[in-house]
Amino acid sequence: xxxxxxxxxxxxxxxxxxxxxxxxxxxxxxxxxxxxxxxxxxxxxxxxxxxxxxxxxxxxxxxxxxxxxxxxxxxxxxxxxxxxxxxxxxxxxxxxxxxxxxxxxxxxxxxxxxxxxxxxxxxxxxxxxxxxxxxxxxxxxxxxxxxxxxxxxxxxxxxxxxxxxxxxxxxxxxxxxxxxxxxxxxxxxxxxxxxxxxxxxxxxxxxxxxxxxxxxxxxxxxxxxxxxxxxxxxxxxxxxxxxxxxxxxxxxxxxxxxxxxxxxxxxxxxxxxxxxxxxxxxxxxxxxxxxxxxxxxxxxxxxxxxxxxxx
Amino acid sequence: xxxxxxxxxxxxxxxxxxxxxxxxxxxxxxxxxxxxxxxxxxxxxxxxxxxxxxxxxxxxxxxxxxxxxxxxxxxxxxxxxxxxxxxxxx
Numbered sequence: 458x459x460x461x462x463x464x465x466x467x468x469x470x471x472x473x474x475x476x477x478x479x480x481x482x483x484x485x486x487x488x489x490x491x492x493x494x495x496x497x498x499x500x501x502x503x504x505x506x507x508x509x510x511x512x513x514x515x516x517x518x519x520x521x522x523x524x525x526x527x528x529x530x531x532x533x534x535x536x537x538x539x540x541x542x543x544x545x546x547x548x549x550x551x552x553x554x555x556x557x558x559x560x561x562x563x564x565x566x567x568x569x570x571x572x573x574x575x576x577x578x579x580x581x582x583x584x585x586x587x588x589x590x591x592x593x594x595x596x597x598x599x600x601x602x603x604x605x606x607x608x609x610x611x612x613x614x615x616x617x618x619x620x621x622x623x624x625x626x627x628x629x630x631x632x633x634x635x636x637x638x639x640x641x642x643x644x645x646x647x648x649x650x651x652x653x654x655x656x657x658x659x660x661x662x663x664x665x666x667x668x669x670x671x672x673x674x675x676x677x678x679x680x681x682x683x684x685x686x687x688x689x690x691x692x693x694x695x696x697x698x699x700x701x702x703x704x705x706x707x708x709x710x711x712x713x714x715x716x717x718x719x720x721x722x723x724x725x726x727x728x729x730x731x732x733x734x735x736x737x738x739x740x741x742x743x744x745x746x747x748x749x750x751x752x753x754x755x756x757x758x759x760x761x762x763x764x765x766x767x768x
Numbered sequence: 769x770x771x772x773x774x775x776x777x778x779x780x781x782x783x784x785x786x787x788x789x790x791x792x793x794x795x796x797x798x799x800x801x802x803x804x805x806x807x808x809x810x811x812x813x814x815x816x817x818x819x820x821x822x823x824x825x826x827x828x829x830x831x832x833x834x835x836x837x838x839x840x841x842x843x844x845x846x847x848x849x850x851x852x853x854x855x856x857x858x
Contacts, residue, residue, distance in 0.1 A: 473781070474781070474783040474784045474838060474839065474841075474842040475781060475782050475783040475784070478783060478839060498858075501858065502777075502849050502852060502853055502857055502858055503777045503778065503845070503846065503849040503853075505849075506845045506848045506849045506852070507841075507842065507845040507846070507849070509845070510841040510842070510844045510845035510848070511841050511842075511845070513841060514839065514840065514841040515841065532858055533858065536857075536858075
């Protein structure tokens with residue numbers, strides 16, 4: 458599957474024209490236009506059509522264009538899709554409160570119908586389920602494999618904590634199991650894992666430390682609620698120069714061993730096995746997508762799996 | 769289509785319009801534009817609203833638009849939402 462950079466994802470309220478017309482300048486990997494929690498019930502109609510009309514005119518820069526719709530069990534979810542899918546601008550639907558594979562299958566079939574009616578390729582619209590309840594997190598893997606459209610699992614920490622009767626702490630102890638479960642569920646299915654927001658927008662240092670930890674846990678990206686958080690999240694997810702140098706040495710060692718016809722690869726006194734190679738390839742892929750290295754520095758075998766945005 | 773109910777959508781925030789759609793007892797479409805961009809972009813605002821009313825077959829309505837430097841898409845969106853709200857959509 459093609460790897461797409463989804464380090465940062467900024468939420469933009471769908472009923473705010475000013476935010477819609479400027480969010481393309483934020484340089485986020487992903488823009489998620491929100492029709493759900495940030496929109497009051499009596500504004501759902503207005504927001505839905507503001508977003509649909511915005512898609513006809515606005516440019517969102519290099520960002521992946523995604524929409525968080527209302528759950529399909531609400532009076533609004535299906536109408537959201539009917540308004541925005543025919544614009545052919547939505548790359549990914551974020552489905553809130555996903556708790557079962559059936560939620561995804563239902564969305565999949567509505568998308569298929571709308572794609573056919575709009576003359577789009579069936580399957581063009583991808584899905585990211587948002588897991589934000591005990592049940593949703595518990596069924597992470599089943600949800601991730603419920604449709605080929607699913608490209609990642611996203612974790613919602615605030616609602617999850619409320620659902621399990623826990624309490625939010627600065628260290629995030631209450632989220633440890635859930636985060637690991639979301640990562641494992643996503644990775645077992647070969648999908649990306651995207652972390653919840655860091656709520657304290659004033660504390661960029663705390664955000665950086667938290668994001669580095671999430672990267673170590675296996676997450677590929679993190680949601681942002683303020684544009685100032687975006688460059689910090691990118692920095693945390695980007696490989697360090699040391700990681701890039703090491704990955705390049707690993708790839709070089711493999712090529713040298715191949716040239717010698719040797720099946721055993723070593724770097725210094727350390728054996729290079731498959732997980733090390735895969736990690737090196739991943740580091741170089743992210744480094745390339747983040748503009749840190751040139752295309753010819755990536756090993757040929759992974760070049761074709763990379764989705765690079767047009768400059 | 770005839771508008772039989774008064775509805776207001778949008779806001780007075782920057783780049784938005786506050787748009788009120790009302791029944792027109794005299795028949796036909798009447799568009800009143802006020803606000804920041806009224807003088808400079810009145811015709812563009814009118815034509816954006818009109819394009820949606822036409823598409824949605826609205827033949828009788830008074831439209832009051834208070835503009836705060838909205839782009840065309842926002843004017844079209846607010847007009848469309850107002851017509852749908854008048855029809856009872858949620």
